[in-house]
Amino acid sequence: MNDFVYHIPTKVYFGKDQLGNLGEELKQFGQRVLLVYGGGSIKRNGLYDRVMAELKQAGLDVFELSGVDPNPRVASVNKGAEICKREKIDVLLAVGGGSTIDATKFIGAAAYYDGDAWDLVIRKAPITNCLPIVTILTLAATGSEMDAGGVISNPETREKLVCGHPALLPRVSFLDPTNTYSVSAFQTACGSADIMSHIFEVYFTMDEDLYMLDCVMEGLLKTVIKYTPIAIKEPANYEARANLMWASSWAINGFVNGGKQKAWSCHPLEHELSAFYDITHGLGLAILTPRWMEYALNETTVSKFYQFGCNVFDMDKNMEPMLVAKKSIELLSEFFFKTIGLQSTLSEIGIDDTHFSEMARKACKGDVLAGFKPLKQQDIEKIYRMCL
Amino acid sequence: MNDFVYHIPTKVYFGKDQLGNLGEELKQFGQRVLLVYGGGSIKRNGLYDRVMAELKQAGLDVFELSGVDPNPRVASVNKGAEICKREKIDVLLAVGGGSTIDATKFIGAAAYYDGDAWDLVIRKAPITNCLPIVTILTLAATGSEMDAGGVISNPETREKLVCGHPALLPRVSFLDPTNTYSVSAFQTACGSADIMSHIFEVYFTMDEDLYMLDCVMEGLLKTVIKYTPIAIKEPANYEARANLMWASSWAINGFVNGGKQKAWSCHPLEHELSAFYDITHGLGLAILTPRWMEYALNETTVSKFYQFGCNVFDMDKNMEPMLVAKKSIELLSEFFFKTIGLQSTLSEIGIDDTHFSEMARKACKGDVLAGFKPLKQQDIEKIYRMCL
Missing domain, CATH: 1.20.1090.10 (Dehydroquinate synthase-like - alpha domain)
Structure with a gap:
């Protein structure tokens, strides 16, 4: 039986009436938030509006990166990292399933790296740090909301790779089962x-x-x-x-x-x-x-x-x-x-x-x-x- | 089904060859350590010596409070809190079972309170803070190594009361099954x-x-x-x-x-x-x-x-x-x-x-x-x- 270290400091808000805590949780990390999401599903089901209302009420400065695909590509990661650098983002808010959260993790890491984010995925360059990540989960599947890994694809090389680092662990995750009704x-x-x-x-x-x-x-x-x-x-x-x-x-x-x-x-x-x-x-x-x-x-x-x-x-x-x-x-x-x-x-x-x-x-x-x-x-x- | 918050940031080193991490973990909280333990069992089984060797190697200043009883009494807590104040203790190291860890939690809280620690247990005064706590568990029972509560007894009033506060959660716990062989x-x-x-x-x-x-x-x-x-x-x-x-x-x-x-x-x-x-x-x-x-x-x-x-x-x-x-x-x-x-x-x-x-x-x-x-x-x- 091997020794191990157990350490999962992610704070989880579980349930249907927890979103009121979102603003306060984000604000502990700073003022400037990059909201990352995928296609339009969160707009169709009303979650986008509810999140934006909370962010507005908290008086946060919100930037957006949408269009993160399933099997998220490194291009989205590079795009997000650019926004983080340009806009001096303090904290990332991923709203979506595992793909969105995975992409957000590497955006947070790539924000600390000058170069192609793919270098971090293939471990050509080490992950040294990551912007704080808060997630709102909309799909029960990958577990990315409470772990320190992610999967990123590179269509050019036909590679889909897993990579992890303790810094990638989300700080706070909101798990509301009603967000998976749709x-x-x-x-x-x-x-x-x-x-x-x-x-x-x-x-x-x-x-x-x-x-x-x-x-x-x-x-x-x-x-x-x-x-x-x-x-x-x-x-x-x-x-x-x-x-x-x-x-x-x-x-x-x-x-x-x-x-x-x-x-x-x-x-x-x-x-x-x-x-x-x-x-x-x-x-x-x-x-x-x-x-x-x-x-x-x-x-x-x-x-x-x-x-x-x-x-x-x-x-x-x-x-x-x-x-x-x-x-x-x-x-x-x-x-x-x-x-x-x-x-x-x-x-x-x-x-x-x-x-x-x-x-x-x-x-x-x-x-x-x-x-x-x-x-x-x-x-x-x-x-x-x-x-x- | 009620909403809930799950948040257990305690870092657990589980297994038989983990004590080498003790010094480093303690040092992140400061230089002056109060070692809290119960009767002589950790001296008899050699754990005391192994812990002291690690503390010495890490160059920490060690103070000691021994004699914490099963069903720990508020007197031990007050004694420990006095040492913390007098010696400007940075971090508490509890070596023992639930009683020792529970007492240590209230020592850590009482270090921030001017008065009888019993006031904190009966909630006459609020717990406001707690010194960082590291534990080395020697008995599988109370779960105190990974929760934010404790039980303290007052023989004078024949009371044994449960009390908890998020600040009491141990930061790091060492769980070595071999420490329970005896x-x-x-x-x-x-x-x-x-x-x-x-x-x-x-x-x-x-x-x-x-x-x-x-x-x-x-x-x-x-x-x-x-x-x-x-x-x-x-x-x-x-x-x-x-x-x-x-x-x-x-x-x-x-x-x-x-x-x-x-x-x-x-x-x-x-x-x-x-x-x-x-x-x-x-x-x-x-x-x-x-x-x-x-x-x-x-x-x-x-x-x-x-x-x-x-x-x-x-x-x-x-x-x-x-x-x-x-x-x-x-x-x-x-x-x-x-x-x-x-x-x-x-x-x-x-x-x-x-x-x-x-x-x-x-x-x-x-x-x-x-x-x-x-x-x-x-x-x-x-x-x-x-x-x-």
């Missing part, structure tokens, strides 16, 4: 697949487990399985949205990791998919995960799948472990592809095997992807093919 | 009863639940039930000690509360027991809890006990809910009084009904103790009698 059934399902994958990446490892954290992860998985279909059927079900929202933060804020080595599998495979095809991250994960599980299941790993089946899907502990394992993967597929209605194959979303070889090589960086089952390029290619 | 079987069992009670106080409430947090609480309970007997049998079992230690922090750092009103039952009842008889807090809780559960179980509350029985004790979901409920209380009694060997009645530990009436009146402050089942003085007296 999330579509498809995006809700993709968000849940992302949350579950964050947990799977930690749960299915060969590192020694802290039993307590396995229990927590199983509880989070059960929560997502219980409430995703409800949120899809009743988009304004507060209980469902609240459970999904808080689960999304705790799936990836570091708590469940408890000293395990970070050796993720499905995420690197998916990042290549969305780098090449710009698909929704959670959809890619849903398609990949059951195939990766089938590929990873063997006599060594079966015990973990057995634990998963018994504790998450409530399967009979007296059944043969290998049967429980296989059935648990089937149940997960059924959940992704029937219960919450995601597409089940890459073919269905227009992806063929053209780039599999290159994607596989990039995913393992031409070497071996460490993890529950270490994967070489040929293994990854096989998993991609299983998804066709 | 904890006796009895104290290990009492610590576990305390951890479980912290969870029960939140789990068994009439407030609307966040399902996700119920799952987490059930996981923490299963963790304590699984590992307490192991830690008792094999005191140096790292896995068992690690699980109990981390569970103790998360049982009461506020995470599992998720906006529920704080309306505790067994703790106020127990605080009167230990205020009058100076018994170990966890033992009092173990004796009280199953009786309180029996008293609270009825047609309205049965569903929560059913959930408890099914999810924590893995009972058959098809059984009659009331049967599951009753059986779950039996299983808990069996755990406390057989599996981990605690005394099962007040009579056994020399307590009779002499003060029940006064204790009951104090526990509900002459009114009604809100909670899962609201308790008046006569209800509380009945529960005490059930414990005889």
Whole structure:
């Protein structure tokens, strides 16, 4: 069991009547705010107006950067960093999902760097500091509101890379489940697949487990399985949205990791998919995960799948472990592809095997992807093919 | 479902090789350290020497306050606050269990107050500030290492009171499971009863639940039930000690509360027991809890006990809910009084009904103790009698 440091100082305002605290929280960091958001959804659902009213009431100077895309690009980051330098921004306010928050993190870091922000993502230059970040979350998925990492894409190099630094951790996050009422059934399902994958990446490892954290992860998985279909059927079900929202933060804020080595599998495979095809991250994960599980299941790993089946899907502990394992993967597929209605194959979303070889090589960086089952390029290619 | 704020900035170093970070962490707060500890156990097990070596290496000026008792008294707090003022202490280092850490919290607060520290505990005077606190935990029980509250006793008034303030939250806590290897079987069992009670106080409430947090609480309970007997049998079992230690922090750092009103039952009842008889807090809780559960179980509350029985004790979901409920209380009694060997009645530990009436009146402050089942003085007296 490895030693670890747990430190998540993000202050979270959770619930439906918390926005009145926004002005005060921002003002502790300064006067000049850069508001970062994506497309027009926050204008359509009224959140933009409510936020602006709070900022106005607090007497803050507001600058804006809109148009941050899903799978946010480094171009948006550079644009935001320029505004920060030019306008001497004191604090960043990200209103949106993981993409907006991720972009904001690198804007905050790039504000302290003279050069292309991509240098920070590829670690050519170190992140030294970051402007304070406040977030208002509108999608339960990436957990970016309470962690210190982000994912940035570079369409020119077809790269989508993860990078983190303690300075990127949001100082304050507003989690209002009602802000996710307008999330579509498809995006809700993709968000849940992302949350579950964050947990799977930690749960299915060969590192020694802290039993307590396995229990927590199983509880989070059960929560997502219980409430995703409800949120899809009743988009304004507060209980469902609240459970999904808080689960999304705790799936990836570091708590469940408890000293395990970070050796993720499905995420690197998916990042290549969305780098090449710009698909929704959670959809890619849903398609990949059951195939990766089938590929990873063997006599060594079966015990973990057995634990998963018994504790998450409530399967009979007296059944043969290998049967429980296989059935648990089937149940997960059924959940992704029937219960919450995601597409089940890459073919269905227009992806063929053209780039599999290159994607596989990039995913393992031409070497071996460490993890529950270490994967070489040929293994990854096989998993991609299983998804066709 | 109530709104809530989640904010636990305590930095936790978890594991067996973390003490090397102690000097650096302390130095960020200043040069002059007051080391607070209890009896001689940290001298006997070598922890005192290891801590002093780190402090020396860091070149810090160290002052000492030893002799903090279990159920710490306000006299120790006043003594510590005097040292802080006289010696211009910059930072407090608590080495011990919950009692030592609780006393340290009020020393830190009383250092900013001219007068008897008891005024702060009874809220006659407000807590305005607190010296920075660093802790090294030696007992998995109270969760004081990661929360902002404490319990202080006043033998003169026979009072034992809970009080909290955000400023009391430890800045840094070192959780090394090996520091609990020397904890006796009895104290290990009492610590576990305390951890479980912290969870029960939140789990068994009439407030609307966040399902996700119920799952987490059930996981923490299963963790304590699984590992307490192991830690008792094999005191140096790292896995068992690690699980109990981390569970103790998360049982009461506020995470599992998720906006529920704080309306505790067994703790106020127990605080009167230990205020009058100076018994170990966890033992009092173990004796009280199953009786309180029996008293609270009825047609309205049965569903929560059913959930408890099914999810924590893995009972058959098809059984009659009331049967599951009753059986779950039996299983808990069996755990406390057989599996981990605690005394099962007040009579056994020399307590009779002499003060029940006064204790009951104090526990509900002459009114009604809100909670899962609201308790008046006569209800509380009945529960005490059930414990005889």
